[in-house]
Amino acid sequence: MKNGWRNSTFKVNFYSWLFLLPSLIFLTIFTFYPILKTIYQSFFQSMQGEHDSVFIGLDNYKYLMEDEVFWEVIKNNIWYALGTVPTSIILAMMMACFVNAKIRAKSWIRTFFFYPTVIPTIAIANIWLFIYTPGYGLINHILSWFGIGSVNFLGQSETVMAAMIVMIVWKQAGYFMIFYLAGLQNIPTNLYEVAKIEGTSAWNTFKTITFPLLMPTTLFVFIISLTNAFKLVDHIIVMTQGGPNNASNLLLYYIYQVAFRFWDKGLASALTVIMLMIMVIIAVIQFFSLDRKIHYS
Amino acid sequence: MKFNFKKNVVLTLTLFLLILAGCTNSTTTKTDDISKGSKKEKIELSFYFPVSVGGPVTKIIDQLAEDFMAENPTIKVNPIYAGSYADTMTRAQTSVQGGNPPDLAVILATELYTLRSMDAIEPLDRFIEDDYINDFYEGFLENSQADGKTWSIPFQRSTPVMYYNKEAFAKAGLNPEKPPKNWDQLLSYAKKLTIKDGSGEVEQWGVEIPSSGFPYWLFQGFALQNGKNLMSDDGKEVYFDTPENVEALQFIVDLSRKYGVMPKNVIDWATVPSDFMKGKTAIMYHTTGNLTNVKNNADFEFGVAYQSANKSYGSPTGGGNLYIFKDIPEEHKKAAWKFIKWLTTPKRAAQWSIDTGYIATRKSAYETKLMKDYVKSFPPAAVARDQLEYASAELSTYNNGRIYQVINDNLQAAIVGDKSPAEALKDAQQEADRILKPYN
Structure with missing residues (x-):
């Protein structure tokens, strides 16, 4: 009896491993090995063009602690996340509720909300480059009707980050709307019927039924948008190259600069390890604290 | 079971x-x-090239490759557009590190030190015959030769020049045939050329000097006009924070912040030519590589002049050279050299200059009938070439990418008003000294 039980767990385990094997191999090659190698490399100094690297312990990390650009980039990334994540989520939720209601031309409006998602970020960045152009760009053109002077949105440190945030929210809100739309359609309609019979106000209905039951979707969207805030840097390459004076530089773009413009592999690896740690911390917080408070229907 | x-x-x-x-x-x-x-069948060459100016440059390069292949059926050239100069450099470096280098590429002449320290490029002396190399302008060879060897061949080379709108000059009561000659004139002309509407909004700026991407290049011009070059000849030292350079940067900043004749903050490199062609600015500083683009698209008369002088005229050279990479088969190297030689024949260099505005890099190109006729019908075509007399090597050091980043960041900080010019250049100097320390 005991033997048979062990035998079957072995079998189950064996099967699971067997089925996991293909993805495990790819994960090892493309994720685990590079992570370990990056951590290893972050302890070395490799001068440009030289093939031998020197072990320098934690010096790369010490350098970063004193590196003004690094702190600027971290600060920017936090503002960028604070600017994009909540706004995208609220906007997406509002858009989803709007197009879920019985309105005319529903599918047309859905399409309009969704289409920025379909366009590649590079193309979007080019479009917005024109929108933000001082003088005759779209926004400045509209501003001039109200007698407001030309604003160089991408050329000054005060506005460049806000300009990027608006663009990214515009791009990703439609994508998140799709998840909310699916979430809304999963909420049983009889709950709303009850609310109607009870005479609950629209706001209370949203507060007590829609919002809590959308929580799993919100968690999912929150994770995606927060990681996006660290992952999406394509637009920087097109629009500002991190300028003026690093005012629009983000962590991942800085890693790119250090790795492929300066060819300082050790420092770039150290930066990557820091980015990895930030991502892990985010994931841990989300899965272990937020997850418990969410009611999956 | x-x-x-x-x-x-x-x-x-x-x-x-x-x-x-x-x-x-x-x-x-x-x-x-x-x-x-x-x-x-064929030797296939991969050829990376950047585009940094307006106009159909990709088309012209594709056409050149096709013409070459028609004459040389055993060689197939694959031109690969690789983005900006910086992108092309990154792409080439990545390919070299990955053990799969391109056969040849157009890369900034200033990347010589970096490419050499990576051991990525082939010296070209064994291919060069007779006095082929002596026909190139010395100003362009400065960034191409080192340690008595020639490492690259000048191709799409340029200097910044001043473009000015003759109609706007006439309207402002200035002589359209007399562009500003020095900084004082530049400022006083720009004041006259700045036009505001009823509500105080600027309709036409006096001057635009681009400051996105690589602000060091145009700043270097002002530094040279006010004293000496930004770096030592061996690329191991920079001189950013001299009083002359502070004065030069102060002048640029004052144009926008004090006198209001130039837009404030960072001015985008790529939008400046469209501003000029749309009449949004009366004067622009830009590369001569944009000359043909402006000529074809401006619907007003315009002139081209040297950048204004202060103590003297001065200008950096700029632009890209042709490099052959090291770890490729010998027959590829020979084929690549054949293509380079073909590209730089006087007649083709002249045609390339006419098509784009870049300076034909060989003296004999200006002796061809093609070029002589063109210069006669369109005198601005020779301005950049003549300005070479006052030109010096472009900023080029060891660990170039980092030095560029440091000086660019600090120049932009001064331009947007985060730092004073003196502070910005002092910070840039300190940081650059630290970066260059291992090489001294």
Whole structure:
């Protein structure tokens, strides 16, 4: 009896491993090995063009602690996340509720909300480059009707980050709307019927039924948008190259600069390890604290 | 049960192996085909090039490659557009590190030190015949030669020049044939050329000097006009924070912040020519590489002049050279050299200059009938070439990418008003000294 039980767990385990094997191999090659190698490399100094690297312990990390650009980039990334994540989520939720209601031309409006998602970020960045152009760009053109002077949105440190945030929210809100739309359609309609019979106000209905039951979707969207805030840097390459004076530089773009413009592999690896740690911390917080408070229907 | 289990295991494993085998098989056969094909028929050259100016440059390069292949049927040139100068450099470096370098590429002449310290490029002396190299302008060879060897061949070379709108000059009561000659004139003309509407909004700026991407280049012009170059000849020292340079940067900042004749904050490199052609600015500083683009698209008369002088005229050279990479087969190197020689024949250099506005890099190109006729019909075509007399090598040091980043960041900080010019240049100097320390 005991033997048979062990035998079957072995079998189950064996099967699971067997089925996991293909993805495990790819994960090892493309994720685990590079992570370990990056951590290893972050302890070395490799001068440009030289093939031998020197072990320098934690010096790369010490350098970063004193590196003004690094702190600027971290600060920017936090503002960028604070600017994009909540706004995208609220906007997406509002858009989803709007197009879920019985309105005319529903599918047309859905399409309009969704289409920025379909366009590649590079193309979007080019479009917005024109929108933000001082003088005759779209926004400045509209501003001039109200007698407001030309604003160089991408050329000054005060506005460049806000300009990027608006663009990214515009791009990703439609994508998140799709998840909310699916979430809304999963909420049983009889709950709303009850609310109607009870005479609950629209706001209370949203507060007590829609919002809590959308929580799993919100968690999912929150994770995606927060990681996006660290992952999406394509637009920087097109629009500002991190300028003026690093005012629009983000962590991942800085890693790119250090790795492929300066060819300082050790420092770039150290930066990557820091980015990895930030991502892990985010994931841990989300899965272990937020997850418990969410009611999956 | 037991039988089933085994069978399933075998099935899964076979399936998995089949998938793996499928992947590997298809890729190997593919590469085999390519290498076999090229060995049998043609030598295939990959050729990276950047585009940094307006106009149909990609088309022109594709056409050049096709013309070359028509004359040389054994060689196939694949021109690959690789983005900006910085992107092209990154792409080439990445390919070199990956053990798969391009055969040849157009890369900034200033990347010489970096490419050499990577051991990525081939010295070209053994290919160069007779006095071929002596026909090139010395100003352009400065960034191409080192340690008594020639490492690259000047190709799309430029200097910044001043473009000015003659109609706007006439309207402002200035002589359209007399562009500003020095900084004082530049400022006083720009004041006259700045036009505001009723509500105080600027309709036409006096001057625009781009400051996105690589602000060091145009700043270097002002530094040279006010004293000496930004770096030592061996690329191991920089001189950013001299009083003369502070004065030069102060002048640029004052144009926008004090006198209001130039837009405030960072001015985008690529939008400046469209501003000029739309009449949004009366004067612009830009590369001569944009000359043909402006000529074809401006619907007003415009002139081209030297950048204004202060103590003297001065200008950095700029632009890209042709490099041949090291770790490629010998027959590829020979073929690449053949293509380079073909590209730089006087007649073709002249045609390239006419098509784009870049300076023809060889003296004899200006002796061709083609070029002589063109200069006669369009005198601005010779301005950049004549300005070479006052030109010095472009900023180029060891660990170039980092030095550029440091000076660019600090110049932008001064331009947007985060730092004073003196502070910005002092910070840049300190940081640059630290970066260059290992080389001294």
